[in-house]
Amino acid sequence: MRQNPSFTLASEEGVKRLIREHPWMTLVSMTDASGLVASHYPVLLDEEADGIVLLTHVGRPDEVLHELGRHELLIIVQGPHGYISPGWYDANPAVxxxxxxxxxxxGTPEILSDDENLRVLEDLVDHFEDAMPEPRRMRGTAENSAYADRIAAGTVGLRIPITRWTAKNKMSQNKPDAVVDRIMTELDGDGSYASPALADEMRRTHTALRAGRAARAEGTE
Structure with missing residues (x-):
């Protein structure tokens, strides 16, 4: 991914937040047998590990297709995104x-044991079911527990310690505050390219930027 200093996301905690909030990810492998292979799975952050460590699973036979454990894997996590019209700028011309x-x-995946895989699957279910008014657990009943065991046999659990990463947060940091505010207003609206989630992400970025500028200005007075 091409980097631009204005848009680089260099904070490990910022990447962890992205992982927590957007757990549906793309897994990409360059394999000996099939070349590039991509799959899509929910992924959790291992909150007890040092650094960035991911926990997930794949359905069989994806572990064979990806040749998992034999080489490095690329995992892509994407947050809010959207089109920004030049009509939202003051400048003319604009693109x-x-x-x-x-x-x-x-990172290179570590294949989990059957018991470890089952714990990861239970954690995944609990993570998403916790938001439901009446959460359904993998082992909520004896019948469901037996069914879950059969389903789990068709999956392979993974632990992926991340050894390197690059991240980008492009939120109109190169635009004046007035333009940024106009873009966020449009994204919060009801137009064709409205995206409240993207507006919130921009607001988070620019609140921090403006606070930093204010602190620096105060320090020079």
Whole structure:
């Protein structure tokens, strides 16, 4: 991914937040047998590990197709993104752009044991079911527990320590505050390219930027 100093996301905690909030990810392998292979799975952050460590699973036979454990894997996690119209700028002429936040994570998967895989699957279910009014657990009943065991046999659990990553947070940091505010207003609206989630991500970025500028200005007075 081409980097631009204005848009680089260099904070490990910022990448972890992206992972927590956007757990549906793309797994990409360069394999000996099939060349490039991509799959899509929910991924959790191992909150007890040092650094960035991911926990997930794949359905059989994806572990064979990806040749998992034999080489490095690329995991792509993408946050809010959307079209930014030049009509939202004051400047003329102007061209459109696309605002986004994304991270490319690299690591070699460790294949989990059957028991470890089952724990990861239970954690995945609990993570998403916790938001439901009446959460359904993998082992909520004896019948469901037996069914879950049969389903789990068709999956392979993975632990992926991330050894390197690059991340980009492009949120119109190169635009004046007035233009940024106008873009966020449009994204919060009801137009064709409205995206409240992207507006919130821009707001988070620019709140921090403006606070930093204010602190620096105060320090020079």
């Amino acid at each position: 459109p752009t696309w605002n986004f936040v994304v991270a490319h994570l690299h």
